[in-house]
Amino acid sequence: MKRLSRLRRHRAAGPVLLIFALFTIGTTFQVASAVNQENATVQSRSTAIAEGKEIFLRGCSSCHGLNAEGQEIAPSLIGVGAASVDFQVGTGRMPMADMSQQAVRKAPVYSPEEVHALATYVASLAPGPAVPGDELLNYERDGSVAEGGQLFRTNCAMCHNFAGQGGALTQGKYAPTVMGVQPKHIYEAMITGPQAMPVFSDKTLTPEEKLSIIKWIKSAESEPQLGGVALGRVGPVTEGLLAWTLGIVLLIGVAVWLAAKAR
Amino acid sequence: MTARERIAGNVAGYVDDRTGGAKWMKKNLQKVFPDHWSFLLGEICLYSFIILLLSGTFLTFWFDPSMREVVYEGAYEPLQGVKMSAAYASALEISFEVRGGLLMRQIHHWAALIFMIGIVVHLMRVFFTGAFRKPREFNWIIGVGLLTLGIVEGFLGYSLPDDLLSGTGIRIAEAIIQAIPVVGSYLSYFAFGGAFPGLAFIPRIYVVHVLLLPGIFLALITVHLMLVWYQKHTQFPGPGRTEKNVVGYPLMPVYMAKAGGFFFIVFGVTAFLGAVASINPIWLYGPYNPGQVSAGSQPDWYMGWLDGLVRMSPPIETYLFGYTISWNILIPGLILPGIIFTGLALYPFIESWITGDKREHHLLDRPRNAPNRTAIGAMALTFTLVSLINGGNDIIATSFDLTINQMMWFSRIAIIVLPPIAFIVTKRLCLSLQRADRDLVLHGRETGRLVRMPNGEFVEVHEPISPEKAWLLTSHEQLAPLELPEVDGAGVRRPAAIRNKIRNRISRAHAVAVPKATETERRELEGHH
Amino acid sequence: MSNSESREVDLIKDPGLPAHVHRRTDTDPVAAKRAERQVAILFSLSALGTLLLIFSFIFISDETFIFIPVMGETNAHQLGLGLGMAIALFCIGAGAIHWAKTLMPDEEIVVQRHEFRSDDEDRADFVKTVKEGAANAGLGRRPLIKRTLGAALGLSGLTPLLLLRDLGPLPGDDLKKTHWKAGTRLVTDPGDRPIRPEDLEIGAVAQTQPEFPEGKERHLEDIAKDAVLLIRMRPEEFNLDSERLSWTHEGIIAFSKICSHMGCAVALYEQTTKHLLCPCHQSTFDVTRAAKVIFGPAARPLPQLAITVDAEGYLVAQAPFSEPVGPSFWGRLS
Incomplete structure (x- = not known):
């Protein structure tokens, strides 16, 4: 908790907190739905x-x-x-x-x-x-996670980000995160193209390929943090923010202590 | 004499017999360093650089800088069976199969970010306190060189793992090379050994990243430090501190312990970041494929401002006699950075041209006492900050419920409007602070205590400030503006009249200041109280 | 200058270096002993940090995960190694600094500076030495040597340029060519399946590549130029001139996926607005108007690929791209 309270005091804590908040809300919805x-x-x-x-x-x-x-x-x-x-x-x-x-x-x-x-x-x-039935949605059996990753990166990552966290579209629209979405809903989104999302036809992205994508999404979703706090998995922006806040502030803090005269 | 002292004496004697170094060592071990937290910012860079060398060497033991295609069979399940470059596969191996490899990768990357942050904050300290003035112009130029090379070195490191984000970055770098008039496509084919991405690029930038640039860094850092050592460190003004002396602690033992300790602190903090916070999770990005891209593809922060400039650039290309000039790439990608870094390198000379001041300076300026310089710095920072923000506009837009279009238009306008405003506001702020200093010296500190005078009037008691503080607030120089002759004795315009006129005018603007309190004024007021 | 000089005379006087104030550790042996213990504790903590590192390295498998508040479920091996290392290093540093601050002498020392400028005599001597050296070499007197040396040095500078020539081939018209030819089938990427128009619903997109003959492998260099995005909409939604309209097929339109700005893959298609967005620099293209740039830094539309169907009903290119794909370069139009 100490780390959190230290973070909270930083000027730029807002965005980081926001990411946490979004994640929490997302998780809540997942449970609720x-x-x-x-x-x-x-x-x-x-x-x-x-x-x-x-x-x-x-x-x-x-x-x-x-x-x-x-x-x-x-x-x-x-x-x-x-x-x-x-x-x-x-x-x-x-x-x-x-x-x-x-x-x-x-x-x-x-x-x-x-x-x-x-x-x-x-x-x-x-x-x-x-609505795809449960038999069709057996992605654990019919999907391949490696192939799913490639398909995801070709067809989905440009909007939904490399880790499925979502991203910005034009004029305030955005691609939502695909984390915590039921496999059925992911499948339906691909075949119906809700809102700004295009349709991914069964002939160009076969049902098996769709299941592979779902399997990859589920694997990314359940992937534990391998290298520490994931920082929202949105790339270098949050990394730079952390370096400019926690990193340099800690170092300057020590420098101030170092140069202060002992009493 | 204890046995240990005797041995130490013998060793020293042995070395001195062969080098005659005792005198030199004696002198330098007593070298004095002034103590101030902001003098440690450069040390952050130096230590991060050492951390980068150590962690980078560790990584080279496993990293395979090759674009040869392999099928991944390693430990990370979601990528098993995927075709990728050997470079990417070995970066995955470091992350998942080498114990402590992921930690080292993360330490290396965090250290790179902190190295660049250290350079920038160190540069800000040197700039705002005027430490770049004579005789330290060489060191300033070396510093600007290190900053520029640091950006390049960082970008190459970001590109090496050959993940999707790396490749996207290289693709953009390739487009910038290709946009260079006349020779662009040739340079690109030479750099990549043919069509993008080819097989040659990663091995080539690997050598540049681990050998060529670190070598240049090492040489430049050595010269940088030797100059600091030889010229002695600057110091902040204060009682007893003059242009002719250095007040501080001796190298042996105090400064050695402090500086040595600080190295471990920097390493410790970097290791802490590497332990708790994930950076560049390459396994999630997947291998590079030019047909793929991720939303929110950004460079690391030190390139982010350049990317932000590219994003906000207006869509201009010209077609002349069938040839294409891509201003939308050239201006933000090459021309503006060129102007910015050249201006940065030349700033000490520009300032001394304006002030006509050719003397040595070892006492630092308080930023408020150089309002024009401080304002220029604030202007440059505002410019960079606006472009940096625009470099992350999509992430910011989705986080704060804005649109990328609003962000872009905000940046396009702000990049022109905000820097001049920052200049004016900062300059005024500096002058107000000077005025406050003057008031403090003349009228003392407000104590908050109210006293009722015999005539019933309430007045606040002012407490005179200490002589030390009064000295600190008035010890700075206030240079009069240049008055270069525009006409000669006979009233005829001199050949250099126009240049002198311009110089006089700039110098007048530069020298604006609130007159500092003098001893006479202070005594007069004391008489009144 | 006179103005500032008179002010200098009237300066408030420098009171000189303040008297040294003793620290508690200087005067109080108990405080000194306490500081010594604190330093020792910090160094011992560092040793514990290294022990944590050793323990994590040997005993914690990299498949162990622990839940840490705020951080969440985290890899224990990596965290143990890193925290151990961080504690070990940080505490050494903190101990050394604390030691220096509290127990080492803290009396400030004053050292005089010297001007860097050599005195006039040395400078004159130096100039003389250089002049004499140059005169002795006879450079000024023997212009022939000077000129030939200059020419030789200048020419030898060409050597590296020449030797670096083989870094890569000349581009030739490579940048202007793709694998799209009249009749090349569009196949899915990945998957390499040919596509019929009826495979795509209204609002559908497909990522495609040109079909390669059996046995020919697709390299990244090929994808970097060949990637094409197929989009299907209602034909009446197009706002194209008759030529460009003839390049579409039953509401299916094909664009190069390589951004005309800096070469990122442009595939963020918004079905509602019919806009394509590039995620790298946010150039926005209007698909209904042949990918006209409506926002962002790109200066040119995405090249459109003319498509039709072959005898078997599969989508094929009518012709190669009419212009080079990807970012601009000097000789793009020549």
Whole structure:
């Protein structure tokens, strides 16, 4: 704790703290969203559609239109598929908290059952990418972590950073961190291209390759700190900041003590 | 005489019989060094350099500077089976298979960052206190050379592991080389042994990084220190300290113990950073591939300001007779740095040209007493800071909920607007501080005690300051501006009239000062109280 | 100058070096003993640090992780080694400094400086010596020697330039060529699978390379010039002239992925705004307008690759790039 209080006194403690705060928030969301999704398939399809429509009319139609046809402020949902709904609502991005540049990941508003109902309803409007099943998502078995790393660096790292920590896009948009995201949601993001993210088609990035990417992300996520505090894994900026704060301040502190006359 | 003393005497005698060094040693062991914390900033650089040599030598035992393609079979699972260069694979080996290797790599990298920080803060101390003035101009130039070489050396080290971040940096360096008019593409093909990235670059920069530049460093640092030794260290003004003496502690034993101890402190702090904080986790970056890049690809901080300049540069290229000149690369990448470093190296000569002062100086200036110089320094720092901030604009944007576009426009405007403002504000601040010094000498310290006068008026009791403090606040010189003749005795313009006029004008601006308190004024006021 | 001189006379007087103040350790033997113990404790701590290092090196495997508050789960081997080393070194330093400060003499010494300038006589002698030396060598009197020596030295300076010639080949038109030719298939990177237009949904991107004949290996030099980004959008979203439009295929447009500014891989595609962003220097390109630069330091659009489909329905290049890819250079357009 001593180190923390020393850090806190530095002028530049803000950014470092912010990174810690973001990490903490991220972890909280991870825990919050990792609620077990069980027996959502128990309901019959038609009741799910009806229930989904009800939720839609209550929570989504004010922006997306009564028939999900879209309005000026929100896109049409016809043909976006169940995967898109599952991603957007399941990660808490929808419903949006405010009309900001970008929907942020937060604790989901709806339960997994409600998300399923909503997705079934939207999928009933027009065909679109379906929610990947558990059998498909067996990345531990079907993925290769080394290949996943290469694919991640070619296809993802330019936006999400080399360690999946996210990065800046234009005009205040940003690629969010991919740490602490459910494999299902990562997969859905790749096939649906939410918000600014492009779509990664199954022919150019095969399902096995997608699983490899997920496997690499999970490996990076669970990788313990091999060389000490990770400093946000954002590269030389935080490293330079630490050297200019903790490093040089410690040294100058000792220099002041050294040159002060003993009493 | 104890046995130990006798042995020591014998050894000394043996050496002196053959070298005659006793006299020299006696004199130099009593060499006096003034004590001030800011005089240790240069030592931080020296010690970091030694740490870099030690840790760097350790790393060379395993590092394989080759771009030969290998398939990784080492300990780090997520990369097993990936094709990579032997350089990258051996850097991974150092990190994961050599015990203490990762620690040494991190110590090496942290020491490099601290080396460069040390150089910059040392330079700031030397600049703001006027320590570069005659007779120390040579040492100033050597220092600027070390700073420049340090940036290059650091960049080469950053490039050696051949990870994705390294390669991105090399790619940008290659683009800068390529942008040089007429010969750019030739130079690039020579440097890389063909098309980028080729197989030749890492082995070549390895030799430069571990042999050529460290050799030059060693030579320059030696000369730098010998000059400090020979010219004796500067000292801050104070009672009993003059241009003609040095007040401090003898080398043997006090300074030796302190300086030697400080080496261990610097090494200890660097080792601490290497132990607790990860730096450049190359295994996460993956091997370099020109088709890949990471968001937030930045150079280390000492190059960050250059990258920030490149980022904020306007998109200008000219096409002349079918030839391309990339101003968007040349200006921020070569021309501006060239101007900045040349200006830095020439500053002592520029200042002495302005003041006409050709005397030796061993007493340092308090920064406030050289308002113009301090303001120029503040201006330069502001410039560098704005560009450094822009070098990390994407990380800052995502951390503080800004947009990279706002950051970029802020920097583009701030880089022009803020430095002059910093100049004006700093100069005024210095003059106010001079005024405060004057008040302190003449009216004493405010005690905060209120006393009621017989007439009912409340006055605060002022306590006169000590003679030592009064001396400190008034001992500086206040040079009058130059008054070079613009016309000769007969009223005819002299040949150098225009130059002299300019010089007089700059000198007047430079010499602006609040007149310091004099003994007469002080006595007069004391009479009143 | 007269003004400042009169002020110098009126200066407040230098009170001289303040009297030496004794430290507690100078006067109080107990304090001195305490300082001695403190120094000894610091040195002993250093020894403990080295013991920690030895212990970590031998007994802690590098696969052990411990949880440290604030730091989190951390590699114990690395941390033990580093902290041991840090403690060992820092405490030696702290002990030595404390020793010097408290127990070594702290009386300041005054030493006189001497002006560096030699006296006039020595300087004159020096000049004379140099002049005589030069005269004795006869450089001034024998211009033939002077000139030929100058020429010889100057010419010998060319040697290193000449010898360094073989550092690399001449670029020739290498920088202007890529492996894209009419009919070259676009294949996925990595994976090397050919792509059909229908493989890409609206809003999709794909990282591609030119197809290499069987057995030909792709090197980094090739990727550094050949990398191409495919983007698919609705054809009506394009804002292109008819020529550039003809370079697209069913809403699929292809650009060199190598930034026209400094050569980073530009692949941050924003599906919503149709902008491409380079992460290195934030140049932003508008894909709908043939990668026109709309922000940042890049001066030129990304080169567009003309594409179409071959007989088997796979995407191929219509023609090589119409301009050199990557960063600018002097003879780029010639």
